[in-house]
Amino acid sequence: MTDTQVTSPFRLAYVPGVTPTKWVNVWKERMPQVPLSLVQVPAAEGTPALRQGDADAGLVRLPVDRTVLSAIPLYLETTVVVVPREHPLAEAAEVTAGELAECLVLHPLDEVLEWETRPGQPAKERPATTADAIQLVAAGIGVLVVPQSLARLHHRKDLTYCPVTDAPQSQVALAWPEAATTDLVEEFIGIVRGRTVNSTRGRAETPPQPKQQKQRDRAGSDGGGGKAGDRRRQKGGAAGRAAGGGGRPRTGSGSGKPKPGKRGKPGRRS
Numbered sequence: 052m053t054d055t056q057v058t059s060p061f062r063l064a065y066v067p068g069v070t071p072t073k074w075v076n077v078w079k080e081r082m083p084q085v086p087l088s089l090v091q092v093p094a095a096e097g098t099p100a101l102r103q104g105d106a107d108a109g110l111v112r113l114p115v116d117r118t119v120l121s122a123i124p125l126y127l128e129t130t131v132v133v134v135p136r137e138h139p140l141a142e143a144a145e146v147t148a149g150e151l152a153e154c155l156v157l158h159p160l161d162e163v164l165e166w167e168t169r170p171g172q173p174a175k176e177r178p179a180t181t182a183d184a185i186q187l188v189a190a191g192i193g194v195l196v197v198p199q200s201l202a203r204l205h206h207r208k209d210l211t212y213c214p215v216t217d218a219p220q221s222q223v224a225l226a227w228p229e230a231a232t233t234d235l236v237e238e239f240i241g242i243v244r245g246r247t248v249n250s251t252r253g254r255a256e257t258p259p260q261p262k263q264q265k266q267r268d269r270a271g272s273d274g275g276g277g278k279a280g281d282r283r284r285q286k287g288g289a290a291g292r293a294a295g296g297g298g299r300p301r302t303g304s305g306s307g308k309p310k311p312g313k314r315g316k317p318g319r320r321s
Contacts, residue, residue, distance in 0.1 A: 107235060111224060123243065198220070199212070
């Protein structure tokens with residue numbers, strides 16, 4: 052890694068609702084010599100920021116322009132409807148899009164969900180941002196369907212939310228310019244994918260240390276291999292020859308001496 056790469060920060064863009072904290076903390080542990088700079092961008096500006104070189108990689112919402120960007124999908128978000136606490140749906144465990152048919156559903160201009168058919172009754176004007184839509188919901192003007200992370204980001208005590216089971220979902224991904232897949236980008240990809248610090252991907256394999264080599268030699272000797280195995284076989288052969296007379300078969304009794312024959316009775320004298 053060059054001196055320029057060491058001192059230049061790794062710039063990570065992220066869109067509202069995405070929390071990069073856990074990956075940033077791992078980066079700080081593994082790459083303390085390379086500072087990581089977080090760049091927050093609006094939801095619609097994730098892809099442009101990467102294309103224009105304003106960030107090295109980004110945690111953005113799909114879809115992205117795959118002609119210039121590479122992307123690794125990370126997770127799908129639960130979609131929820133945000134309502135006032137006194138709303139009839141406030142106590143529901145979950146709802147369907149059909150149950151919003153009589154509701155005024157707000158669709159801000161920075162909406163991140165892709166609907167085939169938008170649910171509910173449309174408002175006369177679309178709010179400029181999700182934050183503006185939250186303010187209208189709090190004022191009792193309509194409800195808002197968003198990814199759960201955005202509902203948490205704009206949490207208010209006078210609002211609540213519940214899952215919409217059949218609504219489209221938003222998918223978060225790690226994206227970066229395909230033509231700028233640097234070593235630092237590869238390092239962050241490894242962190243996001245959960246590779247350990249000892250992963251050999253993209254690195255030369257570390258040779259075994261002296262202690263590890265001794266353990267391998269000992270393991271080989273246990274199976275009869277190596278010099279230790281040869282010494283044991285030689286010692287075992289010598290002991291066998293000493294105990295068994297050079298391997299000759301043993302006969303008779305244990306003393307090795309022939310037994311004397313029995314004497315017959317003397318004949319009578321005439």
